[in-house]
Every structure is written in structure tokens, then in C-alpha cells.
Amino acid sequence: MALQIRQTMTAAAFDEWVRLPENSERRFERIAGEVVEVVSNSLAARIAFRIGGFLFVYLQQHDIGTATGADGGYQVGSERYIPDVGFIRYERQTGDATAAYYPAAPDLAVEIVSPSFRPERLMIKMGNYLAAGTMVWMVYLTEREVQVYKPGQPVELIDSNGTLSGGDILPGFEIVLQDIFTDHKASD
Amino acid sequence: MAVQYRQRMTVEAFDVWAKRQDRDYEYVRGEALEVVSNNYSSQVGILIGGMLAVYVAQNQLGHVTGADGGYQVMGERYIPDAAFVSRSKQPQPSREAYNSNPPDLAIEVLSPSDDVDKIRIKIANYLASGTVVWVLDPDAKVAEVYRPGQSVVVIDENGTLDGGELLPGFQIRVGDVFPPETDV
Numbered sequence: 001m002a003l004q005i006r007q008t009m010t011a012a013a014f015d016e017w018v019r020l021p022e023n024s025e026r027r028f029e030r031i032a033g034e035v036v037e038v039v040s041n042s043l044a045a046r047i048a049f050r051i052g053g054f055l056f057v058y059l060q061q062h063d064i065g066t067a068t069g070a071d072g073g074y075q076v077g078s079e080r081y082i083p084d085v086g087f088i089r090y091e092r093q094t095g096d097a098t099a100a101y102y103p104a105a106p107d108l109a110v111e112i113v114s115p116s117f118r119p120e121r122l123m124i125k126m127g128n129y130l131a132a133g134t135m136v137w138m139v140y141l142t143e144r145e146v147q148v149y150k151p152g153q154p155v156e157l158i159d160s161n162g163t164l165s166g167g168d169i170l171p172g173f174e175i176v177l178q179d180i181f182t183d184h185k186a187s188d
Numbered sequence: 189m190a191v192q193y194r195q196r197m198t199v200e201a202f203d204v205w206a207k208r209q210d211r212d213y214e215y216v217r218g219e220a221l222e223v224v225s226n227n228y229s230s231q232v233g234i235l236i237g238g239m240l241a242v243y244v245a246q247n248q249l250g251h252v253t254g255a256d257g258g259y260q261v262m263g264e265r266y267i268p269d270a271a272f273v274s275r276s277k278q279p280q281p282s283r284e285a286y287n288s289n290p291p292d293l294a295i296e297v298l299s300p301s302d303d304v305d306k307i308r309i310k311i312a313n314y315l316a317s318g319t320v321v322w323v324l325d326p327d328a329k330v331a332e333v334y335r336p337g338q339s340v341v342v343i344d345e346n347g348t349l350d351g352g353e354l355l356p357g358f359q360i361r362v363g364d365v366f367p368p369e370t371d372v
Contacts (some may be wrong), residue, residue: 032332033342035273064308079339113267122308123304123308123311123323123332124342126312127315127340128339128340130312130315130337131337131338131341140305147305147309152336154263154264154313154314154316155309
């Protein structure tokens with residue numbers, strides 16, 4: 001993801017601005033009060049789609065909430081984030097689902113980290129997600145590992161031979177990391 | 189702070205090993221990492237650390253350590269550029285290589301060679317330990333304030349870092365912790 005604009009905007013101004021017709025095809029986040037355009041790459045999108053796919057299958061059998069892909073925005077305090085995959089339990093869904101950014105923080109945010117992404121912005125997002133009670137999975141494409149951030153708990157590191165666990169948020173949900181980092185050939 | 193040396197080991201092995209080294213090491217995510225900085229970041233660290241130390245001494249609030257003071261944080265071993273432990277948490281100064289009490293406030297000064305992933309892991313573990321973290325960015329000339337359970341606050345150089353309940357009355361203008369880089 002790259003940084004296209006760096007402009008400070010209030011949350012209210014941001015919410016109006018993103019609804020302008022010229023912005024309808026673009027995705028923006030508000031991080032530390034600044035507008036940041038979200039740009040992804042193909043590999044990040046593939047990995048995010050795989051994680052989202054596993055999550056979707058789980059939710060078909062465990063109807064406890066809703067998942068979003070890399071265009072699903074959330075209000076995290078006064079910030080506006082679009083995680084690559086988001087999940088929010090029904091009990092946190094008390095707001096207007098037609099809002100551009102759902103008016104609550106997700107229970108789980110998955111952020112795919114590629115070398116081009118500005119890491120210090122991730123530091124601020126991590127801090128705000130934790131403050132909002134969100135678990136964060138930061139998926140490192142180059143290192144093939146996942147850092148798990150949970151509010152009030154030590155950071156966990158899962159390497160490419162490990163298994164991600166949904167914990168209290170997604171009971172029984174597991175992803176074997178080799179399943180998301182393995183590149184399938186077209187002939188598979 | 190940047191990393192020059194790294195080696196995987198258990199934390200028990202690290203505690204024994206680190207005592208025999210001439211240099212300072214942190215233990216982050218299962219690795220021993222040498223602590224290094226650059227000259228300008230070091231200036232920032234000692235400037236804010238000095239202001240903090242004087243204020244804490246005058247008001248008898250607790251203990252301040254510099255860029256060689258270690259702490260145990262969520263099973264890891266960290267050496268922030270400056271840190272404060274309140275007297276109420278710890279009446280006597282610690283004599284341990286890495287204080288078994290995590291600090292109430294940890295100050296991290298970024299340097300260009302920093303591994304930001306490691307810093308983010310450290311911040312999250314500090315937050316889980318109840319530690320407030322001030323991240324000072326000499327390039328952007330801003331301070332980022334991380335407090336457990338609260339939104340991140342970014343303060344530009346004209347803003348004020350406030351000690352809050354932790355350090356009542358302690359206030360510094362963010363720009364004042366970054367020494368001027370142009371000739372006057």
C-alpha cells in the first residue's frame with residue numbers, strides 16, 4: 001500500500017469527503033488524522049482473499065458475525081481503517097451497516113504487510129486497534145509469518161509452520177499458515 | 189535503535205549470556221539484539237531523559253534510567269532510551285540487570301536504521317504491561333503517545349508532551365527535545 005495524499009482532516013470532514021462522487025472508486029483511510037489512500041498489490045490481495053475464504057467457510061458453520069474484505073471500512077475511535085480482512089461479531093453490530101465505515105471497530109483486523117507499506121503508520125494503527133479492543137493479525141509476506149496482537153496480552157509470533165487460532169473471538173477457527181502461503185499453480 | 193547483532197536463544201540463556209557482554213542487548217521475540225543508535229537520536233534521548241530525570245528528582249516521584257537501563261517486559265528484555273518507574277510502584281531503585289518491574293513510562297527515540305517491526309512489538313508488549321510509551325521521531329519532529337487502552341496521540345513540534353497522572357506537572361514542548369540541526 002502506498003501513500004498518495006498526506007493531508008490532515010477532521011473525522012467529520014473525512015466522512016463527507018470520501019462520499020464525494022470523484023472518490024467513489026477509491027479507498028481512503030484516516031490514520032493519525034491524515035488521509036491515506038489504500039493501494040494494494042496482487043500478492044497481498046491473494047493472501048487476504050485466502051484468509052477471508054477460510055473465515056467465510058467458518059462463519060457459514062458458526063453464525064456469530066460478519067466478515068469483510070479489503071473494501072470494508074471501520075470506525076476505530078475517530079480513525080477510519082480498511083483492514084485487508086475484517087470480522088465483527090453480531091453483538092458489536094449496533095450501528096448503520098450502510099455507513100461507508102461501519103460505526104464500530106472490528107473484533108479482528110487482518111493487515112497484509114508488504115515491503116512498500118509505511119511501517120510507522122502500522123504502529124499507530126496497531127495502537128488504535130488495541131485501544132478499541134480489536135485483535136490484529138499482521139501477515140508478513142516476505143518473512144511468511146504472522147504477528148498476533150491482542151489487547152492486554154503479549155505479542156505472539158506464528159511462523160510459516162504454525163497455525164493461527166481464532167481464540168475467544170472465533171472459537172475453533174484455525175488456519176494452517178502453509179495453506180495461505182503456498183502458491184498454487186494454475187494447473188492445481 | 190538499530191540492530192547490529194542478533195542471535196536466537198531462550199530468555200534464561202539470554203539472562204546469563206547478557207551479563208557477560210560488554211555491550212547492551214535487548215531480547216525481542218526470541219532473539220538477542222544489540223542496541224545501537226546514531227548520534228542525533230542519542231542527543232534527543234539524553235535531552236528528554238535529562239529533563240525527565242531532573243523533574244523526577246526534584247519532585248521525588250521515582251526513578252529514571254537512561255539508554256542502558258534494562259527492564260523485563262512480558263517475558264522479554266528491553267532497554268528504552270529513557271524510562272521512569274514511579275516510587276509508588278517501586279520504592280527502592282532496582283539493582284537487577286533488567287528491572288523485573290516494567291517501567292511506568294518508556295521513551296523510544298527512532299533512528300533511521302530502526303527495525304520498526306521490532307519497535308511495534310515492543311510497544312504492544314509495553315502496553316500489555318501497563319507502560320505508557322512516548323515514541324520520538326527525529327525526522328518528522330513529532331511525538332507519538334501510546335497509552336494502554338487509549339487512542340494514539342500524535343503531537344507535532346509546537347505541541348506539548350504532558351506527564352499526566354504519571355508525572356503531574358511535567359510538560360515539555362515537543363520541539364524542545366529535538367536539538368536544532370541548522371547553524372544559527
